Amino acid sequence: MRRNGPLHELSIAQSIVEIVEQNLPANGSPRVRSIRLKVGELAGVVVDSLEFCFAAITSGTRLDGATLDVDRIPLMVVCRTCHQTFHVEQFVFLCPTCGRGDVEVVSGRELQVSEIELAEESQEQV
């Protein structure tokens, strides 16, 4: 059967490239300057590895040299017992107010492409 990448960051980089390609203007051949990502603290993605994989697979394409601008989304949870919202430090999902662990993740799982910035010259072509 088909293979995946040796690192999950490689599969993730491939998915990012696909999404960017789908959203580039059809006319001209715009180059991409940067890609803005939202990566939650609980997404399990190592940004350095992602950058490495992204650079490797985009070499020689119109995404070559594009930077990944990562917005780290904090891991926030709400306590179902006392309804306090708090930031999870060191992955301790225990409410600092009541000490219970029955909490719901409200942010921090994100893994999204939010913006694509095209290089200047492409703007003239478009």
Place this chain on the structure above:
Amino acid sequence: MSIITIERQVLEKNDAVAQENRNLLNKHRIFTINLVSSPGAGKTSILEKTLEHLRGRLKVAVIEGDVQTDLDAQRVARYGVPAVQIVTRGGCHLEANLVREALQTLNLKDIQLLIIENVGNLVCPSNYDLGEALKVVVASPTEGDDKPLKYPPMFRNASVLIINKIDLIPYLNSSLATLRNNALQINSSLRIFETSCTTGAGIGDWCTWLDAQVIR
């Protein structure tokens, strides 16, 4: 400067296929677990004990993920259950499309419980939904009682923790209580089973719980 604003989930393609898998499995009333652990925690041994225990009680099928070999599928085949091997050839995790292909080779009308044994890895499989009902993570005290702290997303995303190899506790510096506490501070709703595939301890409890999840 030209900026294109989009809001796209990076893993949307995998998630969409996973949802198709889930719908297909639900349609056939198949309860599916995604079994994950680091290499050597005892996933395949747990699987073998589970198959042995449930033999004659449930119609079980197995999808085996492995980086290189079909050794695990050979182990599972001895129990007379349908087993499909996915060899990822270096790939560190299963993805939903691989499971979809595997499902096409199984007779879904004749399955009540599907066990997907993921590639031994506590990092990558946590991002990839396969369409399972829940994730079961296997940890063992031989790996150290700090595993949950090192791989929190996996322990957060799992519903069940099997602590395997408990018969080795007397010979280790690892503490069962510490391992449990470390896991529970990440995920207080984890259902925990303590097992030994050598002595058979805890296998009955795990299988009774698993059997009860199956839709009849």
